[in-house]
Amino acid sequence: MKLVIVGAGGHAKVVLEVFRALGSHDVVGFIAPDMLGAQVLGLPVLGDDTLLPRLRKEGVQAALVALGNNRLRQRIGRQLQEMGYLLPAAVHPSALVSPSARIGQGVVVMARAVVGTETVLQELSILNTGAVVDHDNSIGAAAHIAPGCALAGNVVVGDRTLIGVGTAVRPGIQIGGDVIVGAGSAVVSNLEADCRVGGTPAKPLRNR
Numbered sequence: 001m002k003l004v005i006v007g008a009g010g011h012a013k014v015v016l017e018v019f020r021a022l023g024s025h026d027v028v029g030f031i032a033p034d035m036l037g038a039q040v041l042g043l044p045v046l047g048d049d050t051l052l053p054r055l056r057k058e059g060v061q062a063a064l065v066a067l068g069n070n071r072l073r074q075r076i077g078r079q080l081q082e083m084g085y086l087l088p089a090a091v092h093p094s095a096l097v098s099p100s101a102r103i104g105q106g107v108v109v110m111a112r113a114v115v116g117t118e119t120v121l122q123e124l125s126i127l128n129t130g131a132v133v134d135h136d137n138s139i140g141a142a143a144h145i146a147p148g149c150a151l152a153g154n155v156v157v158g159d160r161t162l163i164g165v166g167t168a169v170r171p172g173i174q175i176g177g178d179v180i181v182g183a184g185s186a187v188v189s190n191l192e193a194d195c196r197v198g199g200t201p202a203k204p205l206r207n208r
């Protein structure tokens with residue numbers, strides 16, 4: 001099945017390598033503004049998102065939104081579904097995924113990540129390289145668990161929340177939607193929606 005990757009930055013390159021490792025789709029190229037004609041790992045940037053309806057008509061059935069911005073990824077994902085694209089999940093063959101885990105549409109699970117027993121990754125979320133989400137986690141739509149994070153059991157992460165690289169989260173913690181947890185943090189108490197925290201233990205961050 002033909003697939004287009006929306007985005008052409010670092011995350012998009014890694015996603016292409018996931019599909020190459022899987023051999024599951026024929027990736028036709030990338031969609032990105034102002035990059036027409038550029039090559040990314042040997043595949044072309046085909047144009048900007050105005051091209052997507054035409055590609056769909058020409059037989060590209062699937063798309064993967066490879067954009068790091070969580071809100072934008074969710075918005076573009078919805079638009080692609082409305083255009084009739086399928087949004088397959090991309091799970092690297094080296095990831096360890098429990099047979100009782102559930103993985104939503106458009107989810108990306110990078111190399112060496114671990115998805116624990118009865119954990120749910122909701123649509124368009126990212127579990128990045130080497131991140132571990134243990135048993136009974138719920139990771140919200142378009143959330144991003146960055147490389148090397150470790151979420152213990154029964155953790156809830158809200159929609160569009162970013163858990164920064166290398167963060168640890170204590171068991172049973174609930175984190176609201178649209179939260180940013182800074183790199184290298186330790187989350188040891190629940191976090192309300194829409195906040196920005198960092199450090200060990202994680203505390204609210206000042207805006208500079």
Ligand SMILES: CC(=O)SCCNC(=O)CCNC(=O)[C@H](O)C(C)(C)COP(=O)(O)OP(=O)(O)OC[C@H]1O[C@@H](n2cnc3c(N)ncnc32)[C@H](O)[C@@H]1OP(=O)(O)O
Pocket residue numbers: 128146147163164165180181182183184185197198199205206207208
């Ligand atoms: C493959 C991939 O690359 S996936 C990418 C995943 N992305 C990430 O993990 C990025 C996570 N981002 C961060 O940690 C960022 O530092 C942010 C978003 C928390 C803050 O970034 P900015 O808004 O640029 O904040 P800025 O650098 O100006 O710092 C503001 C204050 O917060 C502090 N701060 C920033 N990050 C952290 C952190 N991770 N932990 C503790 N304190 C922090 C700064 O020291 C500064 O404090 P001060 O005002 O007392 O000096």
